[in-house]
Amino acid sequence: MTQRNSAFRRYLAAVVALGLLTSLVGAAPALAKTKRKPTTKSQCLRSGWKRYGFKNQGQCVSYVNAHTKKATTTTARTATTTAGSPAAKGTVKLGTIGTSLNSTTGLRTTDETRKIALAWADQVNAAGGINGYKVQVIFKDGRADTARTLQGIRELNEAGVLAVVGQGVAQNISGSTEYIGKNNVPILGGTPYTPEFDYHPMYFPVSSAYYAGVYGQVAAARDVGAKSFLNAFCTEVAGCAQSVPVTKEAAAREGLKFSSQGASAVAADYTAICLSAKQDGVDFFQSNGLNFANVIRDCSRQNYHPTYAQGGAANQSVIDAAKGENVAGNLYEFGAFYNGPEVARYRKAIATTDLNVNGAQETQTAIHAWLGFEMAGAVLKRMTAVNPTRQDFLNALYTIKGETLDGQNQPVDYTVQKPGTGLHAGNDCWTEHIVKDGKLYHMDKSGQTVSKLTFICGTGHKYTTG
Numbered sequence: 001m002t003q004r005n006s007a008f009r010r011y012l013a014a015v016v017a018l019g020l021l022t023s024l025v026g027a028a029p030a031l032a033k034t035k036r037k038p039t040t041k042s043q044c045l046r047s048g049w050k051r052y053g054f055k056n057q058g059q060c061v062s063y064v065n066a067h068t069k070k071a072t073t074t075t076a077r078t079a080t081t082t083a084g085s086p087a088a089k090g091t092v093k094l095g096t097i098g099t100s101l102n103s104t105t106g107l108r109t110t111d112e113t114r115k116i117a118l119a120w121a122d123q124v125n126a127a128g129g130i131n132g133y134k135v136q137v138i139f140k141d142g143r144a145d146t147a148r149t150l151q152g153i154r155e156l157n158e159a160g161v162l163a164v165v166g167q168g169v170a171q172n173i174s175g176s177t178e179y180i181g182k183n184n185v186p187i188l189g190g191t192p193y194t195p196e197f198d199y200h201p202m203y204f205p206v207s208s209a210y211y212a213g214v215y216g217q218v219a220a221a222r223d224v225g226a227k228s229f230l231n232a233f234c235t236e237v238a239g240c241a242q243s244v245p246v247t248k249e250a251a252a253r254e255g256l257k258f259s260s261q262g263a264s265a266v267a268a269d270y271t272a273i274c275l276s277a278k279q280d281g282v283d284f285f286q287s288n289g290l291n292f293a294n295v296i297r298d299c300s301r302q303n304y305h306p307t308y309a310q311g312g313a314a315n316q317s318v319i320d321a322a323k324g325e326n327v328a329g330n331l332y333e334f335g336a337f338y339n340g341p342e343v344a345r346y347r348k349a350i351a352t353t354d355l356n357v358n359g360a361q362e363t364q365t366a367i368h369a370w371l372g373f374e375m376a377g378a379v380l381k382r383m384t385a386v387n388p389t390r391q392d393f394l395n396a397l398y399t400i401k402g403e404t405l406d407g408q409n410q411p412v413d414y415t416v417q418k419p420g421t422g423l424h425a426g427n428d429c430w431t432e433h434i435v436k437d438g439k440l441y442h443m444d445k446s447g448q449t450v451s452k453l454t455f456i457c458g459t460g461h462k463y464t465t466g
Helices: 002-034 057-084 112-126 146-158 173-182 210-223 238-254 271-279 292-301 316-322 341-350 364-380 390-397
Strands: 091-098 134-141 164-167 187-190 228-234 257-263 284-288 307-310 328-331 401-403 429-436 439-443
Touching: 091 112, 091 146, 091 364, 112 134, 112 164, 112 341, 112 364, 134 146, 146 173, 164 364, 187 364, 210 228, 210 238, 210 284, 210 307, 210 328, 210 429, 228 238, 228 271, 238 257, 238 284, 257 271, 271 292, 284 292, 292 307, 292 316, 307 316, 307 328, 316 439, 341 364, 364 390
Parallel strands: 091 134, 091 164, 164 187, 228 257, 228 284, 284 307
Antiparallel strands: 328 429, 429 439
């Protein structure tokens, strides 16, 4: 029994040894690949191939050839990927300033400028940035006050922003214009309701320039067949009264009878202005800054039913206030009601905010901010500096020509605004709209609704720098 056990142990040891030997022999090529790897053909010469466990010199050389080719291909693929993608650069600072208070009523606003600015930045950064740049938005609140607006712009300048983008303080920004000029702070887009967008070297209009946007009020009246135009403007905000000479010139050029009358934006009753317009035969009532719902109410009581327009507004609140009256008008850019493919990025961004929920609709302020930041993105695509200065931003800005922001905007040309030209970028187009069957649509020069974003151009105005 002992002899049998001893014999069995000797047999088992032999089997284990044979298995181990077989494993080592079979593992030799694997070891060559994982532990001891030749990297050049010279390492395979003479008897060098033996050190790596190959059967012969040819097997060693074949291994080197195969792995050298693989490494070269991987390197080339990496180089191609790197060349096709912008190198990572610094984080750029863009400033914006809005207002949490309404400039005429003093009531709180929905803070559209800030919300859209941050939504744009989030969308850009989530996609990896623009041209290698990540973006940081710095927001200031002007609180519908000229002094606070100036302070906000000063703080943005001191924070090192490349530009003030998509601002929502057109009613108060004129008080900052001297500071803006002295410090070369670009004001890129935003609410365009101030004449500086027609002449000041540091104001860059993205949507319509001021003159074109106001001229479009009369053009819309023309396109719906009106013959007599009334500019009923608010007396609290300078921008309202500034529209009067522009609309007067436009009416003369377009062959419409013209009249204008001021009233308070918060008046309890507009009966007097309604009676005056009715007696003068006004068939297009342009409400610039007045309480639109009260205008409709008081004019209807006098059995007066012109076509109405609400300056700078075209959303569901306008339709609701109109109570079935005829409504048409113009905007400096696409309307909040528009949902064409050109504005898909905007719709995606605004869906991340609380500005368009529960049946509520954003105002044009949100769109002004959006287009300003979209143009800033177009400028960043033209920049190369890793940590750009404001002058780098301005240099790139002066190369913008024919930029439509993928169809969201009329073509923009800032090359004419480059210092020394004496010219100013005059975005001489606007959009028009009309209410049909209780819904807003953009319209063309014939007064017909259009499904595609359509710009109407041509004021005859010459834009020069001041």
